[in-house]
Amino acid sequence: MIRTTVLACLLFAPAMALANDGFGGLSATGLTFGQTDAVAMEEEDLFIGIEHIRVAYVFRNTTAADVTGEVIFPLPPIPLAGMMESSWNLPEDRERENLVNFTATVDGAPVPVQIDRIAVIEPPWEEGRPLNAQYDTPGRDVTAELAALGIPLTVNPDTVVAMLLAMTPDQQAKIAAAGLAEYFPTDTGSVDYVAPAWSVILRYHWTQTFPAGAVVKIVHDYENRPAGGLFGWEDPPTADYMQYQVDRYCVDAGTSRAMAKALAYTDESGETYSMGMAWNIDYVLRTANSWAGPIGKFRLTLDKGAATNVVSLCADGIQKTGPTTFVMEKTNFTPDRDLEILVAGPLER
Structure with a gap:
């Protein structure tokens, strides 16, 4: 049953609640390290395909002392209510811990990556809100509130809805009052529909030391899960x-x-x-600005997937290099906007 309140919220959510002929997806991003003036990104070699993203970095510690901190790869918030109302370009196994099969290597050796999950109530949708805002200011953290209720941070809405409906009337009233979910009673007063209000964020991270004056090479790749339809x-x-x-x-x-x-x-x-x-691929370039200075050498390789597909994006100096590939190269590059890429192609007929 389509509920008016939920639908009104979803219709204005960017790329999160598309029409029945579309599917929601995730924007992609690079690595962050807080804000540092000690570690520079000398090179970034970014490959973006419809189904896969790979990034190879060369970092240099420009100081005379070792620098240690958390390297973080964040995913954007995944709204449970949005997943209830439209299809989503996510794995069939929604309970998979490593949702996008993220892997990383440091100087050629695999590095163990921790995966944290938090839950947030996202701010109201705002037209023109920059892509990086969903990472920088994702919303009110309600992780502890859900933990107190025993609700897991899954992106499987069926699991969450079943738990919310199984709560006692008093618990449901408290959950609604806290803004965690909206319950919809029937004409007889029973409740058969509930919309979770939170979104789940996955953050991959590991502790990394950048030795004084030395170069560290980090490569990470993962499944691309863009919106489209x-x-x-x-x-x-x-x-x-x-x-x-x-x-x-x-x-x-x-x-x-x-x-x-x-x-x-x-x-x-x-x-x-x-x-x-069509696939609507978003990539947040401005996370690179958390490192020291501009990117020394930046290279973007974009693969549109099939020769019959057409690609469009706002980028200067991009050149076609093959039947499906395009390349853009920059030096001393400070991203001032994120990548928004449209790939369109014929249906299989």
């Missing part, structure tokens, strides 16, 4: 939602024509449509 396009773009895509992904006239051509097909009745599949 059915995608229609016409050229020239006229609908409001198309103009939003034009602005967000810097879709120029040539790319617009290419998308309309790639997505075009004719059905059995002879009707011609322009409909396909």
